[in-house]
Amino acid sequence: MTELEAPEHGNVPPGAPHDSMLSETVSYVVGLGLALLLTGVSFWVASTSSLWGPGVATGLVVLAIAQMGVHLVFFLHITSGPDNTNNVLALAFGVLIVFLVMIGTIWIMGHMNANMGVNPQMMNLQTQRG
Amino acid sequence: MTSGTEAPAIGLTHMGSEDTGLGNRGPQSKSIVVPYGFWLFVLSDMVLFSALFATYASLVHATDGGPVASQLFDRTTVAIETLALLVSSFICGIAVIAAKRRNMFWTQTALFLTGFFGFVFLVLELTEFGHMISIGAPPQRSAFLSSFFTLVGCHGAHVTCGLLWLGTMMAQIWAKGFQQHIMRRLLCFSIFWHALDIIWVAIFTIVYLIGTLP
Numbered sequence: 001m002t003e004l005e006a007p008e009h010g011n012v013p014p015g016a017p018h019d020s021m022l023s024e025t026v027s028y029v030v031g032l033g034l035a036l037l038l039t040g041v042s043f044w045v046a047s048t049s050s051l052w053g054p055g056v057a058t059g060l061v062v063l064a065i066a067q068m069g070v071h072l073v074f075f076l077h078i079t080s081g082p083d084n085t086n087n088v089l090a091l092a093f094g095v096l097i098v099f100l101v102m103i104g105t106i107w108i109m110g111h112m113n114a115n116m117g118v119n120p121q122m123m124n125l126q127t128q129r130g
Numbered sequence: 131m132t133s134g135t136e137a138p139a140i141g142l143t144h145m146g147s148e149d150t151g152l153g154n155r156g157p158q159s160k161s162i163v164v165p166y167g168f169w170l171f172v173l174s175d176m177v178l179f180s181a182l183f184a185t186y187a188s189l190v191h192a193t194d195g196g197p198v199a200s201q202l203f204d205r206t207t208v209a210i211e212t213l214a215l216l217v218s219s220f221i222c223g224i225a226v227i228a229a230k231r232r233n234m235f236w237t238q239t240a241l242f243l244t245g246f247f248g249f250v251f252l253v254l255e256l257t258e259f260g261h262m263i264s265i266g267a268p269p270q271r272s273a274f275l276s277s278f279f280t281l282v283g284c285h286g287a288h289v290t291c292g293l294l295w296l297g298t299m300m301a302q303i304w305a306k307g308f309q310q311h312i313m314r315r316l317l318c319f320s321i322f323w324h325a326l327d328i329i330w331v332a333i334f335t336i337v338y339l340i341g342t343l344p
Contacts, residue, residue, distance in 0.1 A: 011158055013165030015321045021227060030222040035216055039331075043209055046339040057340045064335035068328050075223055075324045087169060094173030098180040105184030111190075 012083045014076045031074025038067040154246060161314055168318040172325040173315040182281040188323050190341065192273035199274070199341035202267055204258070211254045211282035212330065215289075219327040226320045232308045238300060242324070245296045248289055255286050260319075278337065285333060288326055295319055 042063045045056060058128055072078045135267065157163065225240035259279070263270070271281040299319055302312050 011162050013162055013317065013321075015165065015223075015226070015324060017319055022133065024247065025224070025228055028220055028227075031223075032216070032220045037211055039209075042335060042339060043205065044341060047205070049344075050201070053344075056343055060335050060339050066333050067331045071219075071324060071328045071331070075219060075327075085165060090166075090170055090173055094176055097177050101177065101180040102184045104179075106187050109184075109188040114290065130326045 011086065012077070014078060014087050016077060027074050027077070031070055034070045034074065035067055038063055038070065042067075137223055154320050156290040161310065162222065164314050165317050165321060168324065179281075179284070179332075182277070182284055183332065186281045189273040189277040194272040194274075196211065196272045196275070197265075197267045198259055199278075199337070202262055203338050205215060205338065205342065207254055208334055211251050212334050214251040214254070215327050215330050218244050218251065219324050221247065222323045226316060229303070229308060229313060232302070237303060237308075241296060241300050241303075245293055245300075246324075247256050247308075247332055248293050248296070252286060252289055252293070255282070255289075259283070259286075280338055282337065283313045285326065285329055288329075292319070292323055292326060295322070 042060055045059055045063065046050060051059070072091070078084060078091060080088070158166075221240050222244040223238055225244060228236035228240055262275075267275055269276045296319065299312075299316055302315070306312050
């Protein structure tokens with residue numbers, strides 16, 4: 001048994017090849033197709049004027065999250081199977097931290113920027129140099 | 131987990147049908163542990179990027195009267211960059227498939243193409259950076275541009291390191307063949323390369339598409 005034939009251990013690392021060459025090639029081709037589709041839709045949504053303007057940014061974020069999911073499933077082979085429990089738990093924790101950092105920062109910094117403008121000339125972030 | 135006759139776990143094999151993979155039968159083999167550890171590193175790298183994204187989102191309007199996002203970014207270039215990186219990521223997966231079948235020609239060809247498309251991405255990105263600096267939008271112009279160059283430049287630095295790693299992998303596979311430790315490194319590289327594409331999805335959406343909405 002070679003070391004890479006992982007499924008017999010009841011655990012597989014992310015991105016590990018499948019046993020069947022056909023099924024793993026199909027997985028990558030399907031992933032590429034879906035990723036291309038989602039990318040194309042993202043660029044179309046951003047360029048068209050036929051959609052409701054205020055909803056476009058939210059739609060783009062949803063499309064991006066969908067595409068990240070496609071990459072995780074079809075390229076990194078993260079699945080819901082029992083051999084993937086550790087990978088999924090680590091991913092879930094990573095996603096939790098990522099969302100805490102991003103949403104927490106945007107929330108707090110947005111409110112600070114809005115509420116602390118005692119002297120707009122001094123406090124407005126627009127006047128800060130990098 | 132429910133077994134009453136639990137012998138000392140260390141060193142036991144873990145081939146039993148009841149194995150949940152949760153560590154009750156001793157350590158996993160290196161081919162599991164090493165890519166898993168690398169997966170943890172990649173996730174922590176994403177946490178690092180999330181801080182840069184948060185910084186960018188906080189400072190995107192702090193332009194100090196200088197150029198704003200919609201004046202700077204060209205969506206056609208970004209579309210080509212996105213395509214190059216996506217194709218590169220796809221071919222990297224093909225390389226791992228070929229390597230598992232011990233096919234030297236297709237492994238090396240696919241790895242070369244992976245690197246080629248990664249290089250195309252990098253050249254386009256550096257050209258864009260050079261253009262921005264030349265038209266008066268360098269990192270020191272405003273907080274917005276500082277955070278932009280930090281975020282996108284950090285991704286570009288990762289791609290650069292990935293290309294160096296890729297070249298090393300091609301040489302090692304060529305010189306040492308498809309040994310187990312070489313295959314582990316190749317798998318780690320593919321995880322890294324796929325993760326960079328995932329981060330790029332967030333960058334092209336948040337920075338380039340949402341940033342240039344009318």
